[in-house]
Amino acid sequence: MRTESAPQDLSVYVPEKVRRPGEIGFAVLGTLIGVLGYYFAMGMTSDSYSAPSVFPKIASAVITACGAASLAKAIKRAKPPANSGTLFQFLLPGDVLFMLAMLVVYCLALPKLHFILSSYAFMVVGMVWLHRGKKILQSLIISAGTLAVLVAVFRYVFLVILP
């Protein structure tokens, strides 16, 4: 996260002392990507130094190594403080969870309800939620205006056939 703390040269890295909830799990996941990447790369042509499998293998090996190093570092760090809440609360606080769920619903609805309807619903619901149920009229108007501009630009200037 970049929003916090005073200016600091990012090239000089000060390791965090305390582990974030779920950090170990994330590092394991990363390592797994490397291992799987290597496993599937073994199925590719690898008859020479110029084979298509060379780079996937190198990349997977680097990922595995970095993942393992991150895992080792994460384990060494102190446990997250007890007051930091559950893993779920850390990963998906209320607003994030709601918007993420909305986004998934939106993506699924996009091919069926088409662009204009689903986008309008997404924007209005999103704005009203973030305003905590206030300014409903404002949300309705702003969403309509934005959508009109977007549709005009994409559909009529750039001839994009919207879903």
Place this chain on the structure above:
Amino acid sequence: MTQNLQYFLIPFMDWRIMLLLWGGVFAGIWVGAIPGLSGTMAVSLLISFTFSWEINDALAVMCGTFVGAVYGGAITAILLNIPGAPAAIATGMEGYPLAQKGEAGKAIGLCTTVSLFAGFVGVAALAAAAPIIARFALKFSPRDFFLLAVMGILLIGSIGGGDPIKGIMSGTVGILISMIGMDPSTGELRYTFGSLNLMAGISFVTAMIGLFGVSEALTQFRTSGAKSPKQNLTKVIPDWPTFKKYLPLAVRSSLLGVFIGALPGTGGDVAALLAYDQAKRTTRNPETPFGHGAYEGLVAPETANKGAIGGAFIPMLTLGIPGDAITAIIIGALFIHGLRPGPMLMIETPHLFWMIVSMLIIANVALFVLGLLSVRPFAKIIEIPKSIIMPIIIILSVIGTYAIQNSVVDVFYMTGFGVLGYFMRLYGYATGPMVLGLILGPMLDSNYRRTMQIAEDRLFPFVSGFFTSPLSFFLTASIVFMLFSQTKLYRKWRGIE
């Protein structure tokens, strides 16, 4: 000579060409600013649109759009942390923190001013030294392109943020993702698992919009009570001492941009990234540290990608080889208008060369004026409350992604990258290196393999090539130096920190 001067002056005399150039720049700024809409897309649409026009008019609007689109990418990068175009990724690294501090106006103003300068450097190089630069660009062998890509990858050290291991990991995952799909040189399917959609690969623009745009929006929802930063809009145009301070950096970066732009196949994005890295390594004492809004980190990429415009025209006009994606389309447009864009172009149609030179000059002036006029309205965008702007950003990301190739599948990928980016940020993995890996992965892979094939798959000729070719040796030495300059020993010796 007087003949050439006459050609050069045509666009200045013709009000219609003037109007089309200004219109093109204006449209280009918007195209560049909206993620997903790219200059490439706009110019290829313009081919059909200008089909029945005269070639001069068609070229004017295309050149205008080209110049505007390269600039526009920076605006969304600074304001919203969504680079409108890949060439603006580095700009966002410094521009967004500045906007959060209320200095968006000053940032955009500086970008606009140095852009004008860099645009002129690019045009000057095009007018004065095109044949020489073009011949030099041809000397770049696959091995040298591989080394350039390696240089680009070293940038992970600069934009990785936090833990270097996490930065490298993020970057290599990007490289791995860029391997997905049908390998363009052998047709081998890699990580496609039988899916036709995966065969097409994952466009890095899709990933970029997700990793920057949507993941930024999701991260913002964690603190949705926070107020949007108030913007200070006095002194938008930098004064002379400020400009003079950044001038040496601007000269270096725009020249770098010209060269990278002139290399066939590499354009403003690679130029901007390399220039940013170069600025970060050479700036001794930035007022603000890099990553938190260093103006040097804005000047370098913005001048490099503007210089690359003139650079991209160099091989196009002298040899008929496109310098980047947009010049490739302009070559197509010339064909359609019955011209022969090839090595004979400058001999058969010298007026075209000088008109493009003057069109680019006019377009850069137009960019300066239009850019400065739009600083205020643009900067106001970030003062909009987050509860309103964030849902709009998400919708913009969706429609922008869809527009790349009218594919709903891309929207799913983009959302996936958004969620991935959000979790990565939570655990201190920067998203920038992943996009870098996605951009440079194919360049690394294909040029490495080509070099190996030229060496007939034998290790010794492959390795010795790095030392026997003067150009490769120079690039190899630069990389070694770049790595060495990161060590404690070197920093101590030069007295840094």
Place this chain on the structure above:
Amino acid sequence: MKRVVVCLAVVSLLAAGAASAAYPEKSPQGYVMWGAGGALDNVSRAATPLASQHLGRTIVLQNRTGATGAIATTTVANLPADGYSILFGAENPNLYKVTGISQIDYDQFDPVIILMANVGVVVAPKDSPCQTYQDLIQAAEGGKSIKMGSTGPGGLPYVATNMIQKIHGVAFNLVQFDGEGPALTALMGGHIDAVAVGLLAAANYINGGSVKGLAVISPERIGGIGDVPSVKEIYPGKYDQYLPWGAFFGVFLKKGSPKEAHDALQDAYLKACNDPKFTEFADTMGGVKLGLVGDAARAYIEQNKAVSAWLLYDSGGAKFSPEEFNIPRPTVK
């Protein structure tokens, strides 16, 4: 002034079109299977505005790239056969079945028109020690390692290179590029020794003298580059089995589309193809204008498919035998 006339013409055509025929009721969508700035894209974008004028509606083009065009082919094949989804394709789908990329190829489509052909030409750097095609072949026969540019299996350079290797019993050192343009650029920089590419990509460089044309892979010389001999002149009889062969650019509709739509499009594109503006474009590009429709177009596609599929299979570049898909082996005619 000219523009005003064109605008008026378009408007009047629009009015006329609306009155006379039901098709097209809306703007048809065109899917171009290769990227912006490529040869297919250029041909499509040159012909389509002309055809749109005759059709009375703008055909909106978009590039759907990926998997050597299989993405665009599959996309259009999955859209309704209503005549409003048009595929702009090159020769690549002819190899989808033998390479196992996809089971959807031109068998699922009807050719509206084959606009242009692109013959192969072997080029070398201008200061190359190989001044003629014989020099190149003899050098390869003598066991010299020749760095030959190529692209992925199925691309014109790949198939043409295999054709040469098979006919002369030689082996080149293949260096693979992402496309013809990058291969030519590397050739001009002297990083490879020779490359076989489509004439559309190379004509201007040959005429401008920045590369040397050694031979065109065609029964006779080609108008735009009359100085370059044909392979038939140099090695009579040896290439007959495979010629004529080359890349092509065509317009396709999904099978089962309304005949009305097919006819309207065919009519519009035939007119576009015969337009002097398109002819001039074909000449400057170095392409061979074809304008084939109906059975002639289908026969052309099948001949191309037979040559490419068997060459690819014989060189080991194909996963499946063309026999499995009833593709006959090309014979001397």
